[in-house]
Amino acid sequence: MSELSGRTTIVVGASRGIGHGIATAVAEAGAPVVAVSRTAAEFPESADITQELADAGEAAVPASLIDRHEPAAVIVVAGATPHMRPLQQHTWETFSAAWDTDVRITFHWLREALLTPLPPGSRVIVVSSGAALNGSPLSGGYAGAKATQRFVTGYAQGESKRAGLDITFTTVLPRFAPETGVGKPAVAAYAALAGMSVAEFLSHQGPLLTPKIAGESMVDLLRTDASDVADAYGLSGAGLKKLA
Numbered sequence: 001m002s003e004l005s006g007r008t009t010i011v012v013g014a015s016r017g018i019g020h021g022i023a024t025a026v027a028e029a030g031a032p033v034v035a036v037s038r039t040a041a042e043f044p045e046s047a048d049i050t051q052e053l054a055d056a057g058e059a060a061v062p063a064s065l066i067d068r069h070e071p072a073a074v075i076v077v078a079g080a081t082p083h084m085r086p087l088q089q090h091t092w093e094t095f096s097a098a099w100d101t102d103v104r105i106t107f108h109w110l111r112e113a114l115l116t117p118l119p120p121g122s123r124v125i126v127v128s129s130g131a132a133l134n135g136s137p138l139s140g141g142y143a144g145a146k147a148t149q150r151f152v153t154g155y156a157q158g159e160s161k162r163a164g165l166d167i168t169f170t171t172v173l174p175r176f177a178p179e180t181g182v183g184k185p186a187v188a189a190y191a192a193l194a195g196m197s198v199a200e201f202l203s204h205q206g207p208l209l210t211p212k213i214a215g216e217s218m219v220d221l222l223r224t225d226a227s228d229v230a231d232a233y234g235l236s237g238a239g240l241k242k243l244a
């Protein structure tokens with residue numbers, strides 16, 4: 001996929017935050033983009049972006065959108081905003097929110113990518129979280145859910161290989177993007193836990209991720225030859241880094 005023009009890319013969870021940055025960057029790189037979310041968003045007028053308003057966690061949505069748009073790439077970004085609080089202050093509903101949204105959406109979209117299947121040479125990228133590696137003690141079941149997204153993406157890669165489908169599945173694990181829906185409350189909660197201001201806390205986090213950097217990184221990844229694509233990458237303000 002070194003040349004993206006004509007390679008339709010579905011970005012699931014594109015109305016805000018990291019997904020909005022990815023949809024915009026991929027469209028600016030020349031791919032027709034289908035932006036999926038429950039609410040409408042504004043995109044640059046010059047960008048070739050078709051919006052599809054849908055709940056990406058509904059079982060029938062991936063089949064319908066994949067049939068209609070015949071994508072060469074699907075990027076799954078959508079996720080719930082975790083309730084940031086200590087374990088004992090969670091309810092089961094707040095604890096399990098990322099399972100019912102992030103994991104559910106990943107399950108339905110990857111299942112459909114294999115069942116349809118997407119065409120040979122196509123790409124599927126799932127946005128998990130650095131929390132999958134390190135835990136996230138203030139966000140209930142979030143870290144486990146994000147680790148499950150990585151496992152499920154690996155399972156899908158195995159099924160693709162077994163069936164000779166030539167679809168490349170990859171997981172990306174971002175660090176804090178402090179201005180977006182998931183990142184902002186997380187940064188505030190961890191800064192308070194550390195007894196620091198948000199600015200001081202962020203000064204210890206290294207180069208900070210933005211939706212623009214996430215978008216540019218995804219374009220690089222889509223342009224990387226399939227034979228060089230790793231199973232998983234960390235993502236920070238310094239860009240992508242292959243994970244062992």
Ligand SMILES: NC(=O)c1ccc[n+]([C@@H]2O[C@H](COP(=O)([O-])OP(=O)(O)OC[C@H]3O[C@@H](n4cnc5c(N)ncnc54)[C@H](OP(=O)(O)O)[C@@H]3O)[C@@H](O)[C@H]2O)c1
Binds near residue numbers: 013016039055180184
């Ligand atoms: N920000 C960070 O620091 C950070 C760090 C690590 C990982 N991540 C991961 O990166 C992803 C994006 O995070 P973010 O901070 O950019 O989030 P965000 O600003 O809250 O945006 C979330 C996006 O997901 C969409 N979405 C949620 N549920 C959906 C559903 N059922 N159907 C369709 N779309 C849905 C939302 O659109 P609608 O509400 O319009 O449907 C929105 O476009 C998440 O998976 C998050 O876990 C973020």
